[in-house]
Amino acid sequence: MSISAVRSCKLLFCLFLYIVTTAGALAQSSDGEVTPQVQDLYAQAKAAQQHGDTATAIQKYRAMLKLAPHLAPAYNNLGMLYFNQRDYAQAAKVLEQGLKLNPDMSTASAMLGLSYLQLGNNEKAEPLLEAAARANANDDTTQMALARTLVNLKKYDEATPYLRSYLERNPKDTEAWYLLGKTYLQLSQDALGRINQIDPNSVTAHIVAGEIDESMRNYDGALVEYKKAIDLAPQQPGTHEHMGSTFWVMGKWDSAQTEFKAELANDPNNCRARWKLANAMLEANAPAQDALTELNRVVDQCPALMQARVDRARALVKLGKQDDALPDLLLAVKDSPDEPSIHFLLANIYKTQGKTADAQQELRTYGRLQREASEAVAGQASDAISIKSNSH
Amino acid sequence: MSSQQGGVSTGSIHAPVHDAEHRPITAGGFVDQGPIVFKDISQQAGLAAWRNAGGTPAKSYIVESLGGGVALLDYDNDGWLDIYLINGMTYEAMSGKAPAPHAALFHNNHDGTFTNIAEKAGVTNDRWGVGVAVGDYDNDGWPDLYVTNIGKNRLYHNNHDGTFTDVADKAGVALGTWSTGATFGDYDGDVQLDLFVPGYTKYDFDDPPTVGSKSVVSNTCRYRGVSVFCGPRGLKGEQDHLFHNNGDGTFTDVSTKAGVSDKPGYYGLVSLFVDLNEDGKPELLVANDSTPNYLYRNKGDGTFEDLSFESGYAVNHDGRETASMGIAVGDYQNNGRLDILNTTFSDDYKVLYRDDGDLGFVDVSYDAGVATATIPFLSWGDGFIDYDNDGWKDIFIASGHVYPEVDKQDWGTSMAERPLLFRNLRGQKFELVPAVKGTGLADVISARGAAFGDLFNDGKIDVVLNNLDSSPTLLRNVSDDHHHWVEFKLIGGPKSPRDAVGATVFLTSGNMKQRGDVLSGGSFASSNDPRVHFGLGDVIVVDTIEIRWPSGAQHKISIPAVDRIYTVEEGKGIIAAFCAACNSETGLDTK
Numbered sequence A: 001m002s003i004s005a006v007r008s009c010k011l012l013f014c015l016f017l018y019i020v021t022t023a024g025a026l027a028q029s030s031d032g033e034v035t036p037q038v039q040d041l042y043a044q045a046k047a048a049q050q051h052g053d054t055a056t057a058i059q060k061y062r063a064m065l066k067l068a069p070h071l072a073p074a075y076n077n078l079g080m081l082y083f084n085q086r087d088y089a090q091a092a093k094v095l096e097q098g099l100k101l102n103p104d105m106s107t108a109s110a111m112l113g114l115s116y117l118q119l120g121n122n123e124k125a126e127p128l129l130e131a132a133a134r135a136n137a138n139d140d141t142t143q144m145a146l147a148r149t150l151v152n153l154k155k156y157d158e159a160t161p162y163l164r165s166y167l168e169r170n171p172k173d174t175e176a177w178y179l180l181g182k183t184y185l186q187l188s189q190d191a192l193g194r195i196n197q198i199d200p201n202s203v204t205a206h207i208v209a210g211e212i213d214e215s216m217r218n219y220d221g222a223l224v225e226y227k228k229a230i231d232l233a234p235q236q237p238g239t240h241e242h243m244g245s246t247f248w249v250m251g252k253w254d255s256a257q258t259e260f261k262a263e264l265a266n267d268p269n270n271c272r273a274r275w276k277l278a279n280a281m282l283e284a285n286a287p288a289q290d291a292l293t294e295l296n297r298v299v300d301q302c303p304a305l306m307q308a309r310v311d312r313a314r315a316l317v318k319l320g321k322q323d324d325a326l327p328d329l330l331l332a333v334k335d336s337p338d339e340p341s342i343h344f345l346l347a348n349i350y351k352t353q354g355k356t357a358d359a360q361q362e363l364r365t366y367g368r369l370q371r372e373a374s375e376a377v378a379g380q381a382s383d384a385i386s387i388k389s390n391s392h
Numbered sequence B: 001m002s003s004q005q006g007g008v009s010t011g012s013i014h015a016p017v018h019d020a021e022h023r024p025i026t027a028g029g030f031v032d033q034g035p036i037v038f039k040d041i042s043q044q045a046g047l048a049a050w051r052n053a054g055g056t057p058a059k060s061y062i063v064e065s066l067g068g069g070v071a072l073l074d075y076d077n078d079g080w081l082d083i084y085l086i087n088g089m090t091y092e093a094m095s096g097k098a099p100a101p102h103a104a105l106f107h108n109n110h111d112g113t114f115t116n117i118a119e120k121a122g123v124t125n126d127r128w129g130v131g132v133a134v135g136d137y138d139n140d141g142w143p144d145l146y147v148t149n150i151g152k153n154r155l156y157h158n159n160h161d162g163t164f165t166d167v168a169d170k171a172g173v174a175l176g177t178w179s180t181g182a183t184f185g186d187y188d189g190d191v192q193l194d195l196f197v198p199g200y201t202k203y204d205f206d207d208p209p210t211v212g213s214k215s216v217v218s219n220t221c222r223y224r225g226v227s228v229f230c231g232p233r234g235l236k237g238e239q240d241h242l243f244h245n246n247g248d249g250t251f252t253d254v255s256t257k258a259g260v261s262d263k264p265g266y267y268g269l270v271s272l273f274v275d276l277n278e279d280g281k282p283e284l285l286v287a288n289d290s291t292p293n294y295l296y297r298n299k300g301d302g303t304f305e306d307l308s309f310e311s312g313y314a315v316n317h318d319g320r321e322t323a324s325m326g327i328a329v330g331d332y333q334n335n336g337r338l339d340i341l342n343t344t345f346s347d348d349y350k351v352l353y354r355d356d357g358d359l360g361f362v363d364v365s366y367d368a369g370v371a372t373a374t375i376p377f378l379s380w381g382d383g384f385i386d387y388d389n390d391g392w393k394d395i396f397i398a399s400g401h402v403y404p405e406v407d408k409q410d411w412g413t414s415m416a417e418r419p420l421l422f423r424n425l426r427g428q429k430f431e432l433v434p435a436v437k438g439t440g441l442a443d444v445i446s447a448r449g450a451a452f453g454d455l456f457n458d459g460k461i462d463v464v465l466n467n468l469d470s471s472p473t474l475l476r477n478v479s480d481d482h483h484h485w486v487e488f489k490l491i492g493g494p495k496s497p498r499d500a501v502g503a504t505v506f507l508t509s510g511n512m513k514q515r516g517d518v519l520s521g522g523s524f525a526s527s528n529d530p531r532v533h534f535g536l537g538d539v540i541v542v543d544t545i546e547i548r549w550p551s552g553a554q555h556k557i558s559i560p561a562v563d564r565i566y567t568v569e570e571g572k573g574i575i576a577a578f579c580a581a582c583n584s585e586t587g588l589d590t591k
Helices: A003-028 A036-050 A054-067 A072-084 A088-101 A106-119 A122-135 A140-152 A156-169 A174-198 A203-215 A219-232 A239-250 A253-266 A271-283 A288-301 A306-318 A322-335 A340-352 A356-390 B404-408
Strands: B038-040 B070-073 B082-085 B104-108 B114-116 B129-135 B144-152 B154-158 B164-166 B175-178 B183-185 B194-197 B241-245 B251-253 B267-274 B283-289 B294-298 B304-306 B326-330 B339-343 B351-355 B361-363 B379-385 B394-399 B420-425 B429-432 B447-453 B462-467 B473-477 B484-491 B504-509 B512-517 B532-537 B544-548 B554-557 B564-569 B573-578
Touching (some): A036 A054, A036 A072, A054 A072, A072 A088, A088 A106, A106 A122, A106 A140, A122 A140, A140 A156, A140 A174, A156 A174, A203 A239, A219 A239, A239 A253, A239 A271, A253 A271, A271 A288, A271 A306, A306 A322, A306 A340, A322 A340, A340 A356, B070 B129, B070 B462, B129 B183, B144 B194, B267 B326, B283 B326, B326 B394, B339 B379, B339 B394, B379 B462, B394 B447, B394 B462, B484 B504, B484 B544, B504 B532, B512 B532, B554 B573
Parallel strands (some): B183 B267, B379 B447, B484 B564
Antiparallel strands (some): B070 B082, B104 B114, B129 B144, B144 B154, B144 B175, B183 B194, B194 B241, B241 B251, B267 B283, B294 B304, B339 B351, B351 B361, B379 B394, B394 B420, B420 B429, B447 B462, B462 B473, B484 B532, B504 B512, B544 B554, B564 B573
């Protein structure tokens, strides 16, 4: 059963209670419309409902309403049955009629809001669901429905408090987390869009455009944008780092080094840029001693940057200083115990130190992590190929 | 830690290396003077008329890029090595518009020439071939051929009369997938050679892998930003198969039970049964393309333990899986342990794994001097060969790129590449032997399979290369050293496979102890001379020769003279000797 179906059932249960509690009212209202025949039809409708025969129940309610057209609860009950059958248009129609007769039926109002939401009529759904949420701040169904409605209406700012409130009570609802994430993403896009509206040729606008290109792996496009940012503000910290990072991701180590060096000229304290500079040097098989000099500086300035410690260990191993590399790796492995490369380096060092058992242990861990990773990748690839093969 | 591009796992981009004429070093760097080691005698030997064909020159699909292996075997037991060359396929032939390219079986005429008798012998294959392994699977004393294909494989049983019969279906080893470099070995000690067949990728000729095709998981069809054929990454991997020899002409697939089925579907290219821990039971090596290599320890109970990562063989020194294309094993340090050399993609060094014992291997490529020079080359077949008979095993590497697009770029590599020869400096280091103009080392070719052996029974190891979309290359060893040598053809007794696959020979002369093994498979999808060859330097007296037979028996023999090929039968000792230089009429000098 889907999450939305569960939510609908919860609401339907509320309505069922409503029917039960209004059964007495049925006999008292509508100025004599409630004849024994109507009561009999109600009993038949109820019986059919209990047997799961929704079609008969609908038929009986419709017959009832012909005899008692002012019997508001009957409209609501019929609306619920239509909703249950996902016939939202019919549900909305009869619920509207019922609420015209008695606008104070809050559950029916909420149900109508839900029907409007399902029909995509968000403007009509919003006030009804807002009222329902106000009436019952802890009703998860109406809160989520209202949040969806607001998201559909692009009222992201207004939607987030409802989603957060809902998630406090339902922290494992992944669908709600997804909706919240999407909402934040949209808010972020809107905010970034403003930058472009203010000045599409500003440094920030080009950096934002570059980041968007980069997130879509359009590295060539990203480089164009970052270059424009650099041309506008060659000495502004951050501009060269962006360009360097894109080259770095592309494996263009020499160009990456050039940009990171330019960045460090603007901001000598940028640990991330200095680490990436050193990493690019190692990847490009530059002298390990040169990389080590940079990495020593990074670790002094930013001791918590573990990638720098791992790379410092790599450089030291390349220089044959295995013993010196060990402390960095021991810190790094505490921070990231599931990073295979750290275990590989540790095995390398223990082997050099003659600690065969430790080396074997690290290699076993490394092997386990690598196998898990490759199995996951293979599994994903296999699934993707299956889906593509079965697509038309 | 890794840098991977498109469909292959390779190293970071390296600056191109050019020679004085601005050619990429892979197709240049020749010198005028230097030692002349190999002479290209393909034409005179009669090999040049045959050509390998692999799809189209554009190499639009991965299937067209692989090329084929080569085997050196004495199929007619006349004492001289013959040559079997795998062929690929053309699309015209597949659609019935042209005859299928034939594999070649070149019979050795004993006079420096060869005659292609493949049709008469019934071994033309006529399928899209990949590799060949040689093994006497029925212990009848005649070598049989297992030919792997993209499609059904062939098991060519030797009929003892110069012909073969394909019994793959009947034997249960035909498969029908994309099989690559197979290996024969008796993994369970029942005296019957078993068969391991690696699988590469799933491949559907009706839906070949291109950008957007259903068989490609993502866009792994670019290399250095240039569009190239897709794969192997992004394609679904093919499983590996271990076939147990039932001893009645049939085999049973025991891959899963034995623990070598390759569940993740790594892209297997080459395999080799070889005893790496000297317990008498062969381990199994599988070189995988762009995925970690396998090293399986033989547990002795019919199953294997996956020690790929624990042994250090799975990845290189950086912890990165390589695009492994070839396997060579040999004791380059003369310490009794078998080291491994794996060939890899361009922009990556070729990996020399030093055997530190107890199934522990260390990547010593840079320290040993084989890393830097090999980076621009995309290499395939390889071998440890003592080309100058000085008693130290040297390294030969065959190369050729897979992307024709490289010739339009300044990446420092080329579609056709020259072979590399490294001289072993007494087990400490290797040095590149210069490519002297006009010699075999200056041949710029698209080599794939490489097999090594003494084709002319003169004690010098020659090389045969199977070149993609081209005629093969026969490199005759013309090294002007005057070192001595000895070779052994082993025949197993009743408790060993008849062709002695799995046997090890230790030769001690002075303070040098060498090791040689009888193996089937390796290099790239190829099989080498089954005879064990030792260079002896200036030594003319060999102290001891110890043979460890697959049965577990160990025999010591002594030889009356060097510079001969001895046939040794388990339990009987030397039963024949051959000396081409001693008697020009028969060459036979039986002791």
